[in-house]
Amino acid sequence: MPVPILQKIKFNPDGGVIKVELKFQTMLLCTYDLDYRETGSNSSVAGFPCKGDNSNAQDDVYSLPMPPSVNMNRSLWIFVTVIDQVGDGGSYQVDIIITQDGNQLGILTPGEKKLVGNLKSEILIAKFIV
Amino acid sequence: MESIKTISRIGLKHIFVYSILFTCLGKSQADPDENVQHYQYSANVAKARIDLAVPAAPAMQILNTGSDMLMRPGNVREVGIAISDLLQAGGSIELSPALLLGDVTLSEYQANPFLYRFRVSVATGSTSNGDRDYGWGFRFTILDETDLRIDKQLQDSLVKLGHEINSIYMECTRTIDSASAENPIRIQEHIDSCFTNLYDQRIADVREIAKVKNWNKPIFEVGIAGAASSSDSSLKHLIQNKYGLWMTGGFPLLNEKGQIVIGLKALVDRNASNKLADTEGSLAARGYIGGNKFKGFLETDWMMKKNLLPAFSINVGGELNVLNGVWIDCSIGISKQRNTEAALTNSFNIRIATPEMTSN
Numbered sequence: 001m002p003v004p005i006l007q008k009i010k011f012n013p014d015g016g017v018i019k020v021e022l023k024f025q026t027m028l029l030c031t032y033d034l035d036y037r038e039t040g041s042n043s044s045v046a047g048f049p050c051k052g053d054n055s056n057a058q059d060d061v062y063s064l065p066m067p068p069s070v071n072m073n074r075s076l077w078i079f080v081t082v083i084d085q086v087g088d089g090g091s092y093q094v095d096i097i098i099t100q101d102g103n104q105l106g107i108l109t110p111g112e113k114k115l116v117g118n119l120k121s122e123i124l125i126a127k128f129i130v
Numbered sequence: 131m132e133s134i135k136t137i138s139r140i141g142l143k144h145i146f147v148y149s150i151l152f153t154c155l156g157k158s159q160a161d162p163d164e165n166v167q168h169y170q171y172s173a174n175v176a177k178a179r180i181d182l183a184v185p186a187a188p189a190m191q192i193l194n195t196g197s198d199m200l201m202r203p204g205n206v207r208e209v210g211i212a213i214s215d216l217l218q219a220g221g222s223i224e225l226s227p228a229l230l231l232g233d234v235t236l237s238e239y240q241a242n243p244f245l246y247r248f249r250v251s252v253a254t255g256s257t258s259n260g261d262r263d264y265g266w267g268f269r270f271t272i273l274d275e276t277d278l279r280i281d282k283q284l285q286d287s288l289v290k291l292g293h294e295i296n297s298i299y300m301e302c303t304r305t306i307d308s309a310s311a312e313n314p315i316r317i318q319e320h321i322d323s324c325f326t327n328l329y330d331q332r333i334a335d336v337r338e339i340a341k342v343k344n345w346n347k348p349i350f351e352v353g354i355a356g357a358a359s360s361s362d363s364s365l366k367h368l369i370q371n372k373y374g375l376w377m378t379g380g381f382p383l384l385n386e387k388g389q390i391v392i393g394l395k396a397l398v399d400r401n402a403s404n405k406l407a408d409t410e411g412s413l414a415a416r417g418y419i420g421g422n423k424f425k426g427f428l429e430t431d432w433m434m435k436k437n438l439l440p441a442f443s444i445n446v447g448g449e450l451n452v453l454n455g456v457w458i459d460c461s462i463g464i465s466k467q468r469n470t471e472a473a474l475t476n477s478f479n480i481r482i483a484t485p486e487m488t489s490n
Contacts, residue, residue, distance in 0.1 A: 001321050004314045027236050029285060031292025035300050042304040042311075049300065053289045057237040075311070077303060079296035083288045083333055086278045118333040121295060123303070123317070 002110065004123035009098050009106045013069035013130050016101040020076065020126075021061045024054040026092035028115055029083040034062060039073040064128075068100070076126040078108070083119045090115055096124050187251035188267025188355035190222035192374045192397075222253030222265070240280055247271035257359065264368070267355030275347035276380075284340035288333065295329050346389035346418070349380040371400035388419040410435040418449075425449045427461070439468040443475065457481045 011018055024030045036048040045065065052060050064071050082092050092115060096108040108124040228234070228245045239246050253265035278284055302324040303317065310316040357372040377394040392415045399408035414431035426448045434440040447461025459479050466472040 001318055004317045004321075006312070006314045006317070024235060025233050027234055027239050027279065029236060029288055029292070031289050031296060033293060033296035033300055040308055042306070051293055051296070053292065054236050055240070055285055055289065057241065077300065079299045081292040081295045083292055085281075085285060085288055085337070087337055118330045118337075119292075119295070121299060123299060123321070125311075125314075125317075127312075 002120075002122060004125055005108050005110055006125045006127070007106055007108050008129050009126045010130065011068055011071065011100050011105055011128055013067070013072065015068055017066055018064040018068055018071060018098065018100045018105070018128070019061055020064065021059065021097045021099070022052070022078070022080075023060075023095040023097065024092070025095070025112075026054070026082070026090065028090050028092050029085045030054040030080055030092065030094065031083070032060070032078060032080045035077040035079070036064065037075050037077060045074065071128045072130060074128050076128070078124040078126075080122045080124070081119055082115055082122070084115055084117075094122060094124075096126070098126060187222045187224040187249075187253065188269055188353040188374065188376065189224075189251035189253040189265035189357075190267075191353075191376075192267065192355040192357045192372055193222070193253045193255045193263050193265040221255075222251055224249050224251040224269075226250075236279070243274070243277065243280055244270070244272065247274065247277075251355070261359045261361050263357060263359045265355060265357045267353060267374075269351065269353045271349070271351045273348055273350040276344045276349055278337065278340055278344065281340050281344060284336065287336045287340075291329060291332060291336065298324070343386060346380065346382045346386060348382065349378075351378045352376070369400075371406070373398045373406070383417060384419065388417065389425075391416045391418070408436050420448075423451045429461075429463075439470075441465065441467040445475070445477075447477070455482060 020034070022032060022034075031051070031053040033049050033051045036045040037043065038045055047065070050062060054060075064074075064076075078096055080094050082094075084090070091112055093112045094109060098105045098107070106126070108126055110122050110124070113120070226246060226249050228248065232238075234246060248271070249269040251265075251267040251269070253263075253267075255263045255265075257263060274280075299321060302321055303311075305324075306317060306320045310320060353374075353376040355374045356370060357374075358368050358370045360366075360368040375394075375396045378391065379393075380389055380391045382388070383390050393413070395410075395412045397410040398406050399410070400406050401408040410433075412431060412433040414429065416427050416429035418425040418427045420426050426446075428444075428446050430442070430444045432440065432442050443463055443465040445461040445463030447459060447463075449457055449459040451457050457480070459481065460477060462474065462476045464472050465475050
């Protein structure tokens with residue numbers, strides 16, 4: 001298990017909706033589970049966890065609860081498992097792009113990686129602060 | 131004597147097939163043609179068995195360069211290096227332009243597999259008189275239901291496994307204390323303590339099941355190629371002197387138990403009077419019965435070349451996957467060229483390919 005990526009994301013509590021977009025640059029199969037956790041707790045915020053994968057062309061975009069101020073000190077845990085569907089290996093890049101009012105607040109990414117073996121998991125954590 | 135021994139090994143049930151064959155061949159023996167030549171029997175007719183597959187790099191095939199010289203670069207930088215090697219030392223290169231030029235995602239591939247499976251090959255070589263040969267080729271995979279990347283059933287199973295793994299991580303991280311949750315190294319240690327690596331094998335197993343299920347699904351490929359030669363390196367005197375076409379179709383037989391593969395090859399070559407008029411054609415069909423690990427087969431092929439008498443062969447044999455990436459195939463059969471005696475043939479080959487990754 002690689003070291004999780006943890007990043008603090010500054011947002012505007014008086015601004016618009018915070019959006020989280022997952023981008024997968026790979027021909028490997030990627031599945032993800034997205035959990036949004038309450039401040040100082042490991043319980044999930046209502047409406048989470050959510051899950052998806054990269055086998056369809058739909059955008060993987062999620063909105064965090066409104067008003068933005070409720071997201072203070074909450075943390076977003078993204079669990080991604082990359083799977084070799086064919087058996088040929090390959091490289092992958094997973095980017096989590098967080099935006100508010102069209103402005104990019106941050107990108108969480110393990111960078112471009114090569115899959116060795118049949119699967120690899122990545123954990124990316126965003127902690128929201130002001 | 132050797133032929134008698136061979137026939138006794140064939141078994142009685144194949145004698146029926148051979149009887150039919152000899153009856154057909156007997157007709158052709160009564161039709162001599164003085165204007166055509168015979169193949170050198172031992173050397174050529176025994177080799178009349180046709181490779182059914184569209185060649186991996188049609189450009190290489192049309193120049194008849196060795197298969198060990200094939201390069202398959204994975205990115206633009208590697209292409210540059212490969213082309214430089216190609217021009218200096220000869221060899222061949224095959225690539226998929228769409229895969230190379232675009233950052234392709236899985237959904238893009240699934241939406242348009244024909245585009246991403248299209249491959250271009252280029253080859254260079256030298257002749258004994260110092261001329262430079264250049265080959266070009268295209269390979270089109272029109273249909274490939276054996277492709278695991280578009281197997282929705284396999285994908286659904288793997289997506290389920292992926293979410294299962296993610297859920298284990300998710301539940302595991304719920305038991306982490308809030309101080310450790312701020313430290314990625316401590317999160318990693320915590321996760322490693324509650325996760326087992328059994329999933330790697332489970333993914334390999336699910337994929338293996340899909341392969342067994344898919345091995346004989348429909349596939350259809352077309353390859354075209356051309357060869358040109360030049361007496362110098364300036365390309366000014368480049369003359370196109372050969373064209374080739376390959377077509378291969380594979381279709382299921384008896385559900386998952388068998389497959390019929392049909393292959394067609396046609397070549398046009400420049401003749402002694404400098405005209406593109408030397409033609410060669412072959413047609414082959416092979417029926418497989420068995421699974422991915424072992425297949426028995428019965429095949430027949432027919433080959434003709436301008437000014438040569440047509441040749442025909444029928445073979446029965448088997449293919450055994452002994453190790454990951456290693457196959458043994460052996461066969462026995464009969465080859466016959468018009469106006470010549472039929473000959474018993476046999477072959478034994480060990481084929482080695484890149485081993486497939488099954489588990490970490």
